[in-house]
Structures are given as C-alpha cells and as structure tokens.
Amino acid sequence: MSMEDYDFLFKIVLIGNAGVGKTCLVRRFTQGLFPPGQGATIGVDFMIKTVEINGEKVKLQIWDTAGQERFRSITQSYYRSANALILTYDITCEESFRCLPEWLREIEQYASNKVITVLVGNKIDLADKREVSQQRAAEFSEAQDMYYLETSAKESDNVEKLFLDLACRLISEARQNTLVNNVSSPLPGEGKSISYLTCCNFN
Amino acid sequence: MADNLPAEFDVVVVGTGLPESIIAAACARSGQRVLHVDSRNYYGGNWASFSFSGLLSWIKENQEKSEISDECEDWRKLILENEEVISLNKKDKTIEHVEAFCFGDQDSAKDVEEAGALPKLPVFGASGAEGVAQDPNKECPPLDSAVARAESCEAEKAASVDTASTVEENDTEVNCENEGSPSVSSSESALDLGKAEAAPSEVSAQEPKKIMYSQIVREGRRFNIDLVSKLLYSRGLLIDLLIKSNVSRYAEFKNATRILAFREGKVEQVPCSRADVFNSRQLTMVEKRMLMKFLTFCLDYEQHPDEFQDYKNSTFAQFLRTRKLTPSLQHFILHSIAMVSETDCSTVEGLQATRKFLQCLGRYGNTPFLFPLYGQGEIPQCFCRMCAVFGGIYCLRHSVQCLVVDKESGRCKAIIDHFGQRISANYFIVEDSYLSESVCRNVCYRQISRAVLITDQSVLKTDSEQQVSILTVPPVDLGQPAVCVIELCSSTMTCMKDTYLVHLTCPSTKTAREDLEPVVQKLFHLNTEAEKETENEELDKPRVLWAVYFNMRDSSGIDRNSYSSLPSNVYVCSGPDSALGNDCAVKQAETIFQEMFPTEEFCPPPPNPEDIIYDEDELASEESGLSNSPETKPEPSPEESSSRGSTAVNEHSEE
Numbered sequence: 001m002s003m004e005d006y007d008f009l010f011k012i013v014l015i016g017n018a019g020v021g022k023t024c025l026v027r028r029f030t031q032g033l034f035p036p037g038q039g040a041t042i043g044v045d046f047m048i049k050t051v052e053i054n055g056e057k058v059k060l061q062i063w064d065t066a067g068q069e070r071f072r073s074i075t076q077s078y079y080r081s082a083n084a085l086i087l088t089y090d091i092t093c094e095e096s097f098r099c100l101p102e103w104l105r106e107i108e109q110y111a112s113n114k115v116i117t118v119l120v121g122n123k124i125d126l127a128d129k130r131e132v133s134q135q136r137a138a139e140f141s142e143a144q145d146m147y148y149l150e151t152s153a154k155e156s157d158n159v160e161k162l163f164l165d166l167a168c169r170l171i172s173e174a175r176q177n178t179l180v181n182n183v184s185s186p187l188p189g190e191g192k193s194i195s196y197l198t199c200c201n202f203n
Numbered sequence: 204m205a206d207n208l209p210a211e212f213d214v215v216v217v218g219t220g221l222p223e224s225i226i227a228a229a230c231a232r233s234g235q236r237v238l239h240v241d242s243r244n245y246y247g248g249n250w251a252s253f254s255f256s257g258l259l260s261w262i263k264e265n266q267e268k269s270e271i272s273d274e275c276e277d278w279r280k281l282i283l284e285n286e287e288v289i290s291l292n293k294k295d296k297t298i299e300h301v302e303a304f305c306f307g308d309q310d311s312a313k314d315v316e317e318a319g320a321l322p323k324l325p326v327f328g329a330s331g332a333e334g335v336a337q338d339p340n341k342e343c344p345p346l347d348s349a350v351a352r353a354e355s356c357e358a359e360k361a362a363s364v365d366t367a368s369t370v371e372e373n374d375t376e377v378n379c380e381n382e383g384s385p386s387v388s389s390s391e392s393a394l395d396l397g398k399a400e401a402a403p404s405e406v407s408a409q410e411p412k413k414i415m416y417s418q419i420v421r422e423g424r425r426f427n428i429d430l431v432s433k434l435l436y437s438r439g440l441l442i443d444l445l446i447k448s449n450v451s452r453y454a455e456f457k458n459a460t461r462i463l464a465f466r467e468g469k470v471e472q473v474p475c476s477r478a479d480v481f482n483s484r485q486l487t488m489v490e491k492r493m494l495m496k497f498l499t500f501c502l503d504y505e506q507h508p509d510e511f512q513d514y515k516n517s518t519f520a521q522f523l524r525t526r527k528l529t530p531s532l533q534h535f536i537l538h539s540i541a542m543v544s545e546t547d548c549s550t551v552e553g554l555q556a557t558r559k560f561l562q563c564l565g566r567y568g569n570t571p572f573l574f575p576l577y578g579q580g581e582i583p584q585c586f587c588r589m590c591a592v593f594g595g596i597y598c599l600r601h602s603v604q605c606l607v608v609d610k611e612s613g614r615c616k617a618i619i620d621h622f623g624q625r626i627s628a629n630y631f632i633v634e635d636s637y638l639s640e641s642v643c644r645n646v647c648y649r650q651i652s653r654a655v656l657i658t659d660q661s662v663l664k665t666d667s668e669q670q671v672s673i674l675t676v677p678p679v680d681l682g683q684p685a686v687c688v689i690e691l692c693s694s695t696m697t698c699m700k701d702t703y704l705v706h707l708t709c710p711s712t713k714t715a716r717e718d719l720e721p722v723v724q725k726l727f728h729l730n731t732e733a734e735k736e737t738e739n740e741e742l743d744k745p746r747v748l749w750a751v752y753f754n755m756r757d758s759s760g761i762d763r764n765s766y767s768s769l770p771s772n773v774y775v776c777s778g779p780d781s782a783l784g785n786d787c788a789v790k791q792a793e794t795i796f797q798e799m800f801p802t803e804e805f806c807p808p809p810p811n812p813e814d815i816i817y818d819e820d821e822l823a824s825e826e827s828g829l830s831n832s833p834e835t836k837p838e839p840s841p842e843e844s845s846s847r848g849s850t851a852v853n854e855h856s857e858e
Binding site for chain 2 (some may be wrong): 042043044045066067068070071072073075076077078080081108109
C-alpha cells in the first residue's frame with residue numbers, strides 16, 4: 001500500500017519520569033494541542049508526523065511509554081528498534097533530573113548501540129520554579145555524549161526544533177550507516193527478518 | 204517516585220509469563236481496568252530472556268535458594284472478620300539443579316565488565332536511583348571524583364533489592380574493585396566495540412575465531428538467553444493471535460532456516476519443502492519421488508482413509524515401515540518432520556503432526572517456524588505493552604502477600620501487596636509458581652530439562668553462518684523422550700558475533716544434566732583448549748564455551764480442581780510446557796478470558812494509530828474498522844524505508 005509516500009521512516013521513543021511532559025511534547029508536535037486530553041491516549045500506540053526536510057519526506061513514528069514508566073516497568077521491546085531516544089526531565093523537578101542515570105542504564109541495556117539520544121528539559125514556561133540549572137544539564141549531556149535542548153510543550157518553545165533537528169541527524173546517520181552497512185550486510189536471502197506479520201500474504 | 208496504586212481494579216494479574224500477559228492484554232483491550240504485577244525485577248517469569256550478566260545473576264539466585272525471612276505481618280490487620288487469607292509464595296521454587304560450566308579461561312574475565320551502548324555514566328550515574336533517593340539532600344558530586352565513585356558503589360552495594368543492581372551485580376562488583384585505576388576499562392571497551400562494528404573488514408573470515416570467556420562477558424548485552432526454548436509455528440495459534448491483535452507490530456521475526464536430523468552419529472539437513480527435496484544432493488532420484496509422494500499424501504490423508512485404515516492401531520513408526528520409504532526417509536519423517544515418539548505415537552497422530560508441519564511451510568519461508576528477534580522473552584512483553592496502551596498498570600518488583608477471600612461468598616475480593624496496600628478486584632489471575640505449597644499439595648508437576656550452550660561453530664557448517672536450525676535427537680533407549688535442539692545465530696540478536704546459542708529441551712526423566720549431557724557430548728566438543736590438540740577427529744565438532752543446565756517445573760495441563768480451595772474467581776496460569784510451539788499458552792489464555800467475559804471478543808484488532816492521528820476524528824472511526832483486516836493490508840515497517848537496518852524487512856514469498 002502506502003510505502004512510497006516518504007523517503008525515511010524513523011522510530012523515536014520517549015522516556016523519562018512520569019509527569020515530565022512526554023505526552024505533551026508528542027501531542028504538541030504531532031497535533032499542535034496542549035494540554036492533551038487525558039484518557040485520549042488510551043489505545044494509541046504511537047503518533048505519526050511526516051515532515052519535509054530539504055525536499056525529503058521524513059515520517060516520524062513517535063512512541064510514548066504507555067504509562068509503564070510510572071513504576072519503572074518499561075518493556076524491553078519498547079527500546080528495541082528505536083532510532084532515537086528523547087530522554088525527558090522537568091526543569092522544575094530535581095527528582096526527574098536525578099533519575100536520568102537510571103534511565104541511561106536502561107538504554108544501555110536494551111537500546112541499539114547506534115541510537116541517538118537527546119536530553120530534553122521540559123517546562124521552561126515555569127522558569128520561576130526552575131530547580132535544574134541549564135549548566136548542570138549541559139554538563140551532564142556533554143558527559144553522556146547527548147544532544148541537549150530545553151523546551152516548553154505548553155508555549156510550543158523549541159518543540160518543532162527538537163523533532164526537526166532530530167530528523168536531520170537521523171537522516172545524516174542513516175546515510176552514513178548505509179555506507180557502512182553495505183559492507184557487513186548479510187547476503188541476500190539470509191538474515192532476512194520478517195516484521196509486521198501483516199505484510200505477509202502469499203500462497 | 205513511588206506513586207500510589209489505585210485501590211480498585213477489575214482484574215489483577217500476578218505474573219508476567221505468556222498466558223498471563225495475553226490475558227492482561229485481552230482484558231485491557233475489552234475495557235477492563237487491569238493491574239499487572241510481577242514480584243521479579245524482569246518481565247516474563249520463566250518465559251524471560253536475559254543478557255549474559257543477567258543470566259549469571261539468575262543462576263546465582265537460583266543456586267542460593269535462600270529463604271526470605273518472614274516480614275512483618277502488619278497487613279493482617281487489614282483482614283476483616285468475615286474474611287480469610289490465601290498466602291502466596293515469596294520464593295520461586297520452579298527451578299532446580301542449576302549447574303553452570305565455563306570451558307574457557309575464566310580468569311581472563313576477571314577484570315572485564317559488560318560494555319554498554321553509551322559512554323560510561325559519570326559519577327552519580329554509577330549509583331542506582333535507590334542510592335540517590337535515600338539521600339535526597341546529596342548534591343550531584345563533581346564529575347569523575349574518585350571519592351564520589353566509591354560512595355556510589357557503596358550505595359549500590361547497600362541497596363538490597365534494586366532494579367539494576369540485581370541484574371548487573373557483576374558489573375558493580377567489578378566497578379568497585381577497579382577503584383584504584385580511575386580510567387575505567389569500560390570506556391575503552393565501548394570504543395573497541397564501536398570500532399569492531401564500524402570496520403568489519405578487520406575480522407578475518409577464514410578460521411573460526413577463538414572466542415574467550417572474557418569476550419562473552421564484555422559483549423554480554425548482545426546475548427538474549429531464553430529460559431524456555433520455543434519456536435512459533437507459522438500457522439500456530441500464537442502467530443494468528445499476534446496478527447489478529449496487531450501485537451506483531453512490537454516484535455520482529457526471523458525464519459528458522461533449516462530442519463536437521465541426527466542419524467548414525469551425523470547431523471544432516473532434512474529436505475522438507477518441494478524445492479528442498481528437488482535440490483537435495485543427499486537423496487537419490489528414487490528417494491525424492493518416494494518422499495514427495497508420501498508428503499503429498501499426508502497433506503490430505505483424510506481423503507484417502509484406505510491408505511492408513513489398517514494401521515490405525517499401529518504406531519506411526521510401524522506405519523512408515525509399510526510405506527515405500529528408505530530408512531533415512533523414515534527417520535526424517537518420524538523425528539524431524541512429525542517430531543513424534545517412535546514408540547508412543549499412533550498412525551493418525553503422526554499423520555496429523557506431519558500435516559501440521561507441511562501446512563506451516565511456505566507461509567513465511569522454507570521451514571514451518573519463526574523465531575522472534577531478541578528471543579522468545581520478547582513475546583510476553585509485547586502483550587504487556589498492548590495491555591499498557593489500553594490503560595493497564597504495570598508494576599515489576601511488586602509482590603503480593605495474599606489473596607483475601609470473603610468467607611460467605613467464597614469469592615476472592617482483594618489482594619494485599621508487599622507495601623500492605625489492599626487492592627480489590629473482581630477477577631484474579633495467578634501464575635502457578637506464586638501459589639503456596641498448601642494450595643498445590645495435591646498437584647503433581649512434571650519437569651522440563653533444559654540446557655543452554657554458547658558454542659563457537661554451527662553443528663552443521665554451510666556457506667552461510669547465519670542459520671537458525673532445529674534438530675531432533677532421537678533417544679538412545681526407546682521410550683525415552685527425544686531432545687529438541689535449537690541453534691540460534693547472531694542475527695537473531697540472541698548472541699554475539701562468531702558464537703551460536705544452542706538450546707536443548709526435553710521432558711525430564713532425571714536432572715537436566717543427566718538427561719542432556721549425553722546429547723551435548725555427541726554434538727559438541729567439551730574439552731578445554733589444551734586437550735584439543737590431541738583429539739583430531741573431535742576438531743570438526745563445535746566447541747562449547749559455556750553451558751548451563753537446569754530443570755524447570757512444567758505446570759501445564761493441570762486440572763484446576765487439583766488446586767485446593769481456590770475461589771472460583773481466581774484463575775491459574777501455568778508456566779511454560781515442554782512442547783515446541785506456544786499453542787498451550789494461547790489456548791489457556793483464551794479459555795480463561797472467555798470464562799471471565801463470555802460475551803467479549805478475545806483481542807480484537809486495535810484501531811490503527813495512523814488513522815487516529817492523520818484523519819479528523821470522524822474519519823478515524825470509519826477507517827479504523829476497515830483497515831485492520833490482517834493479511835490484506837501491508838503495513839510498512841520502521842526498518843523498511845529508513846535505509847538504516849541492513850537486514851531489510853521484506854516479504855518472503857515461496858511458491
């Protein structure tokens with residue numbers, strides 16, 4: 001069916017403590033809405049937005065935690081085929097920043113080596129309640145080799161930028177990787193995996 | 204951060220194995236409020252898969268078998284006068300006789316730790332959140348201060364039950380030992396890892412590379428080692444359910460590529476598809492015709508009752524002898540295609556099994572089987588994700604003290620969790636291993652013998668290293684069970700490059716090692732490097748680098764009535780069975796769901812997320828109904844067009 005209406009497709013996954021605004025970021029970006037109606041996310045696995053970057057259509061499939069972060073019970077498969085991770089904390093909540101190393105551990109354990117990670121401090125509209133300074137976050141992200149950005153899902157600050165910059169990086173990574181991958185890619189006919197069983201209709 | 208749980212649900216599910224997870228997903232999908240808990244810090248119970256270090260921790264845990272001292276019983280005051288209590292198990296007793304062996308130089312691994320995907324965390328990263336949480340006033344220490352590092356190690360050691368630290372115990376220990384040398388080896392190894400990936404040309408392709416134990420440890424996270432070893436029949440109930448419910452979108456699969464047989468001390472490939480049979484070099488022309496003729500007959504054997512009528516009371520093996528088949532063909536059909544017992548299986552059962560195999564051929568590839576990338580342990584989690592998407596609440600590391608039963612009605616009203624919180628619900632699903640001995644005293648369990656090996660070569664080398672093979676080793680003594688061997692290559696994402704992960708499974712007659720070691724010795728070379736030089740004939744066999752044996756309780760097929768005094772609204776799910784497929788778990792889940800909610804559909808297709816987002820509201824509801832008929836609407840996969848994944852995802856059609 002509609003496999004041709006984009007040039008790239010990337011899976012982006014959000015993680016971070018409950019209440020830092022992950023769903024708000026996604027809804028703001030994909031639908032321009034704030035705040036998202038609670039409960040409206042029931043049954044929604046991921047959201048899609050197609051953006052155009054330098055004339056190329058990039059389809060972003062953005063996955064939310066489905067609430068499994070509340071009790072630190074995210075399934076491993078959530079991380080498996082992610083191309084990028086958005087690690088989110090709330091700048092007005094020290095605790096959400098302190099938990100970042102624990103999230104990084106999960107990423108380390110389950111995500112692909114090639115995953116791109118972006119650190120996002122959300123809720124800059126609440127600047128007077130800030131508990132995590134920009135400098136600390138910048139230092140942390142540098143040490144972890146992550147990109148870093150502060151956003152406000154409410155005011156729509158930096159939200160577009162976050163996803164568009166990420167899309168750009170993913171495209172350039174993808175280009176580099178195709179070159180590298182050609183060397184190590186399995187012979188045709190082997191190493192073929194079947195995803196989305198729905199594709200398979202023959203006999 | 205520990206949010207409080209709501210005090211009321213419709214369904215509480217205890218245990219995250221496959222049947223429980225399917226039920227949880229089905230319930231949430233039909234609008235029930237679901238709480239799904241597991242006392243362990245990982246998903247899947249005995250269906251789980253582990254990284255190498257995770258498996259080592261699991262082994263340690265199961266070898267120690269320490270009894271947990273009874274905690275305070277404050278919760279008892281939550282029990283009302285007209286209520287009674289059914290206590291649940293605190294300690295899992297389903298795993299026994301765990302024996303692990305390392306055949307390499309174990310010392311070499313002393314200072315090695317598992318390499319991560321990311322550069323090592325800075326100082327306060329080394330401590331789990333527990334450490335931080337205990338001391339909320341502690342400021343973030345400055346980067347790379349050795350003192351802080353030591354502290355954080357201490358903190359982690361102190362934290363007894365912690366997510367990460369249990370799984371990564373080995374890592375943390377090493378971390379602390381390495382305190383003296385501040386530049387930690389892991390950052391180097393992470394770099395090495397990157398290099399190896401970026402420049403595969405450095406790897407010489409000729410000689411099978413010698414993998415050291417230290418490499419296994421370092422690349423430990425590339426392993427996803429399943430506690431159960433199963434495959435998905437391409438027309439089995441699990442595949443049907445994955446497609447119907449759309450849960451398949453959370454997983455990726457790879458074909459099993461070869462069916463193997465073990466005959467006269469040699470491993471051979473079994474031709475099974477039409478193309479295989481005709482391309483086979485080991486079969487004579489005559490044999491090819493015989494085999495094709497017989498397989499064609501099996502596909503619609505019911506149309507030709509005269510052909511097998513006289514053998515209804517014979518075994519399938521005896522029946523095969525009367526057909527015009529050479530001994531090797533009989534062996535292939537009996538052991539590798541029908542995969543049935545030589546002594547117990549009737550003619551009709553054998554024909555059914557053969558037909559099932561043949562019907563599954565060609566749907567996704569040359570063999571009837573699929574294997575989930577990253578291991579079978581992904582599958583229960585995929586259903587959990589589905590449950591969560593539909594509002595289910597998830598808590599790992601969450602034990603349940605007891606079920607609370609209303610004396611008058613005899614129904615279960617609530618559970619009390621390890622925090623002493625009382626949570627009420629209408630239905631309770633409990634996995635067998637959580638039930639206490641008093642409930643199970645009349646239950647007679649079987650056992651499964653399991654072995655997992657990491658080896659350096661395939662049991663049958665061909666041009667391609669990337670093979671997923673299933674091999675049935677018939678018993679030496681008639682009447683004993685056959686051993687099912689599944690060999691996984693690194694592209695299944697279950698083991699590191701240049702190694703194979705080999706799973707052996709059979710119903711137990713003795714301890715796992717007694718049951719399986721004879722087969723391991725037949726197929727593999729067990730000795731260490733030094734001895735290897737002397738035995739030349741052994742050189743051809745793959746070498747075992749590391750092995751573990753264990754027995755797992757098989758709680759399948761137990762009649763509900765054998766559990767003493769369970770309320771009618773408490774349902775028991777069994778652990779994994781010893782069969783190759785997953786039909787047992789799916790059937791059980793569907794049966795329990797239908798008993799609870801007879802009028803609800805079992806896991807109907809969810810609305811397509813793309814429809815919800817793209818279209819205006821009214822459009823969404825219309826289209827989602829239509830667009831979900833599985834098998835008609837191809838859905839692009841994330842990998843397909845991103846041009847990142849080298850293992851491109853494609854339809855794989857057969858004639």
